Amino acid sequence: xxxxxxxxxxxxxxxxxxxxxxxxxxxxxxxxxxxxxxxxxxxxxxxxxxxxxxxxxxxxxxxxxxxxxxxxxxxxxxxxxxxxxxxxxxxxxxxxxxxxxxxxxxxxxxxxxxxxxxxxxxxxxxxxxxxxxxxxxxxxxxxxxxxxxxxxxxxxxxxxxxxxxxxxxxxxxxxxxxxxxxxxxxxxxxxxxxxxxxxxxxxxxxxxxxxxxxxxxxxxxxxxxxxxxxxxxxxxxxxxxxxxxxxxx
Amino acid sequence: xxxxxxxxxxxxxxxxxxxxxxxxxxxxxxxxxxxxxxxxxxxxxxxxxxxxxxxxxxxxxxxxxxxxxxxxxxxxxxxxxxxxxxxxxxxxxxxxxxxxxxxxxxxxxxxxxxxxxxxxxxxxxxxxxxxxxxxxxxxxxxxxxxxxxxxxxxxxxxxxxxxxxxxxxxxxxxxxxxxxxxxxxxxxxxxxxxxxxxxxxxxxxxxxxxxxxxxxxxxxxxxxxxxxxxxxxxxxxxxxxxxxxxxxxxxxxxxxxxxxxxxxxxxxxxxxxxxxxxxxxxxxxxxxxxxxxxxxxxxxxxxxxxxxxxxxxxxxxxxxxxxxxxxxxxxxxxxxxxxxxxxxxxxxxxxxxxxxxxxxxxxxxxxxxxxxxxxxxxxxxxxxxxxxx
Numbered sequence: 001x002x003x004x005x006x007x008x009x010x011x012x013x014x015x016x017x018x019x020x021x022x023x024x025x026x027x028x029x030x031x032x033x034x035x036x037x038x039x040x041x042x043x044x045x046x047x048x049x050x051x052x053x054x055x056x057x058x059x060x061x062x063x064x065x066x067x068x069x070x071x072x073x074x075x076x077x078x079x080x081x082x083x084x085x086x087x088x089x090x091x092x093x094x095x096x097x098x099x100x101x102x103x104x105x106x107x108x109x110x111x112x113x114x115x116x117x118x119x120x121x122x123x124x125x126x127x128x129x130x131x132x133x134x135x136x137x138x139x140x141x142x143x144x145x146x147x148x149x150x151x152x153x154x155x156x157x158x159x160x161x162x163x164x165x166x167x168x169x170x171x172x173x174x175x176x177x178x179x180x181x182x183x184x185x186x187x188x189x190x191x192x193x194x195x196x197x198x199x200x201x202x203x204x205x206x207x208x209x210x211x212x213x214x215x216x217x218x219x220x221x222x223x224x225x226x227x228x229x230x231x232x233x234x235x236x237x238x239x240x241x242x243x244x245x246x247x248x249x
Numbered sequence: 250x251x252x253x254x255x256x257x258x259x260x261x262x263x264x265x266x267x268x269x270x271x272x273x274x275x276x277x278x279x280x281x282x283x284x285x286x287x288x289x290x291x292x293x294x295x296x297x298x299x300x301x302x303x304x305x306x307x308x309x310x311x312x313x314x315x316x317x318x319x320x321x322x323x324x325x326x327x328x329x330x331x332x333x334x335x336x337x338x339x340x341x342x343x344x345x346x347x348x349x350x351x352x353x354x355x356x357x358x359x360x361x362x363x364x365x366x367x368x369x370x371x372x373x374x375x376x377x378x379x380x381x382x383x384x385x386x387x388x389x390x391x392x393x394x395x396x397x398x399x400x401x402x403x404x405x406x407x408x409x410x411x412x413x414x415x416x417x418x419x420x421x422x423x424x425x426x427x428x429x430x431x432x433x434x435x436x437x438x439x440x441x442x443x444x445x446x447x448x449x450x451x452x453x454x455x456x457x458x459x460x461x462x463x464x465x466x467x468x469x470x471x472x473x474x475x476x477x478x479x480x481x482x483x484x485x486x487x488x489x490x491x492x493x494x495x496x497x498x499x500x501x502x503x504x505x506x507x508x509x510x511x512x513x514x515x516x517x518x519x520x521x522x523x524x525x526x527x528x529x530x531x532x533x534x535x536x537x538x539x540x541x542x543x544x545x546x547x548x549x550x551x552x553x554x555x556x557x558x559x560x561x562x563x564x565x566x567x568x569x570x571x572x573x574x575x576x577x578x579x580x581x582x583x584x585x586x587x588x589x590x591x592x593x594x595x596x597x598x599x600x601x602x603x604x605x606x607x608x609x610x611x612x613x614x615x616x617x618x619x620x621x622x623x624x625x626x627x628x629x630x631x632x633x634x635x636x637x638x
Contacts, residue, residue: 034481084256087376088369095372098617100573103606106590110599111358182469189471190577194594203474207580212481219474226469 010231017224020217021049031213041213043202052221055198058191059184062120066127067177074135075161089132097129101187109194119191119198126187127180134176138169171241178233185226189218257373258313264366265310269303272359275340280351281409281598287357293340305332306363313370319377326371333363334399341407353409355600382622382629389618409600410607417589417604425608427503428585431578432571432612435507439514439567444560446515447522448548457523464516472577475512479505480581506583510574514567521563525556558628565620572613576605 020027024042031041042048076082077089101122108118142165150164192200199218206214273287274294291299305328312325341354380388405411414421450457467475483505529552537551579587589605592598 082256088257088373091372091376092369094617094621095614098569098573098610098613100576100606100609100613102573102576102587102590103610106594106602106606109594109602186469186471189473193473193580193591200471200473203471203477204580207473207477212477215474215477215480219470219478222474223466223470227466230469 010228013224014228017221017228020221021052024048024217027217031217034213034216035211039209039211039213043205043214043217045205046197046201048199048202048217048221051197051199051201052225055185055188055200055222056225058116058119058188058196058198059123059181062123063127063177063181063184065120066124066131066180069124070128070131070176071135071173074132074139075166078136078139079157079161090136093129093132096125099125101126101190102193105190105194114195116191116196118194119188119196122191123184123187127184130179130183131173131176134172134179135169138172139165141172142168168244171237171244174233174237174240178230178237181233182226182230185222185229189222253316254314255316257369258315261313261366261370262310264362264369265306265313268359268362268366269306272362273357274359275337275344276355276357277344278353278355278409281353281413281600282596285353285355285357288340288344290359293344294336295339295343298336298339302332302336305329309367309370313366319374322370323374323378326367326374329367330364330371331395333360333367334395335404338399338404338407341405341409345407353412353600354407355409355603382626385618385622389615393615410603413589413598413600413604421589421604424584424586424588424605427583428572428575428587428609428612431503431506431510431575431583431585432568435510435514436564436567436571438507438511439518440564442511443515443518444522447519447560448526450519450523451526461516461520461523464519467512468516472509472513472574473580475509476506476577476581476583479508483508501582503578503583505581506575506578506585510571510578513574514571517563517566517570518560521559521566522556525559526552528559529555558624558631561620561624561627565617565624568620569613569617572609572616576609 028041035041043051073089077086104122104125105118108121112118112121146164146168147160150160155163188196188198189200189203191198192204199222202218202221203215206212206216206218269290274290274292275288276285277288278285290302293299294302309325309329312321317325337356337360344354345352375385375388378384399405400411406415446460450460470478480501484501487504533551533555534547537547542550575585576587576590578585579591586605586609589601590609591605593601593603593605
């Protein structure tokens with residue numbers, strides 16, 4: 001019975017989020033006390049729904065690109081051909097993680113201009129790291145006896161990769177993707193400082209006009225999206241782990 | 250003996266060729282906000298320096314391309330990086346017309362690509378050398394000293410980023426101090442609160458899930474929103490609690506930034522304390538209990554020292570993250586290097602953006618290397634102690 005409570009809470013959160021995005025005016029009385037001098041309580045320079053969709057789209061494009069590149073790189077450095085690159089790629093990943101998102105974003109502007117592009121670049125770079133690291137962990141910790149068995153069964157390197165190593169690594173890779181998506185959802189808001197159309201626009205409009213209601217609604221929508229997506233991906237991960245006969249971490 | 254190619258070297262040589270011959274080395278602009286004109290290495294440098302640089306790059310690229318001893322590779326990468334660093338300064342003074350204070354010369358994509366190629370080579374050499382923790386800090390110190398020397402000698406004074414600096418030297422150091430205060434101060438506060446909270450969560454299981462869930466949810470709130478949300482409670486405190494505003498607590502400015510950074514820092518500190526304490530072997534705890542240690546003595550003499558490397562890893566995460574996030578403080582008037590980044594973005598003056606972004610990246614990078622070295626140093630010392638015992 002108790003196991004249903006978290007699910008119920010999440011469904012409520014989802015319902016609340018959809019209600020807020022489709023009919024923000026219903027919530028105006030709640031946010032009104034946070035405004036001053038009769039300022040609007042609900043963001044009025046664009047539809048919250050379309051901003052949320054743009055936000056998710058930006059994160060989805062960047063994450064998809066990051067998944068392709070990170071998984072391909074991790075596969076490359078764990079094959080005999082690329083094993084020379086393994087130590088270097090590890091240190092590069094560590095160095096890359098120290099770059100602050102604002103700096104990456106701002107430095108990308110001279111190269112590609114304002115708008116969505118610098119945000120995509122920053123999110124892509126940020127998304128790479130957790131996925132790469134987890135794919136690497138997954139591929140390097142496949143039990144040796146399983147790989148041996150696959151080799152004994154006469155599988156070629158490619159077959160072992162596609163039929164044994166990658167499927168066994170799916171739960172760990174998914175964990176990396178989950179981490180990367182949650183980071184990207186929050187980082188995408190900063191993209192609005194360089195004129196990307198994301199929910200950050202609402203927050204920044206609030207900061208500029210000293211309107212706390214805007215800041216709060218922008219922040220809460222992003223947080224709700226992050227919590228829901230995090231949980232959905234966690235569930236997916238548990239399913240994948242169960243299919244692989246592993247115990248969920 | 251057959252000639253053998255180094256696989257990474259092929260990549261580095263290709264990047265070098267692109268950076269040296271295709272991409273522009275420097276950008277010349279008539280003033281700080283107009284679009285720039287690209288200049289190649291030979292156009293940007295007086296002869297014969299341009300040819301010398303090309304020769305150095307060619308030699309270093311060849312060293313990278315073939316399988317060569319590590320010492321040679323180390324030498325090649327350092328020489329190439331130093332030549333690039335010195336000559337970009339020369340390009341600055343060469344391209345700036347005599348007496349013209351409006352013209353701006355900045356490194357262009359070719360320069361950055363070349364720096365990237367040889368930093369890659371250097372990183373590869375340093376990784377393969379498997380430096381000890383002390384060795385890594387020494388390497389970092391050497392690099393910092395070299396950069397400081399270049400800055401102090403005035404070799405880079407003709408570059409646009411330093412012209413921006415020269416216009417704001419005072420405010421630069423103010424913002425730098427503010428940035429470090431925000432990042433370090435919130436870390437100290439998070440450790441003071443997070444350690445006891447982590448210990449409490451470890452001892453009282455009922456608390457653990459609740460506290461960690463709340464801290465997890467705080468992490469999902471985007472940073473700019475959390476900074477903004479803090480304005481309201483702190484504004485209320487400043488208005489209603491006597492003495493608060495005298496302490497510098499205000500709705501906007503450094504106080505809300507400090508609180509937001511503090512809240513973000515709590516999760517890694519608390520979570521790592523819990524994980525570290527949970528990882529203490531039961532046998533060690535039982536032995537301490539058998540010796541008649543009280544709960545407090547066990548914590549101080551057994552559990553905490555054993556958990557310390559994990560806790561320190563949490564602190565490393567927080568410090569690097571805080572140095573990056575402190576840039577956001579500028580959006581709510583909290584100061585820090587973000588001031589230059591956002592001013593620069595607003596004025597589309599990219600040199601100003603660099604003035605804020607480069608020190609932030611350097612600080613975060615240095616903090617990561619130093620703390621990683623400390624974590625490894627403590628962990629290896631601990632394992633040798635255990636082996637000796």
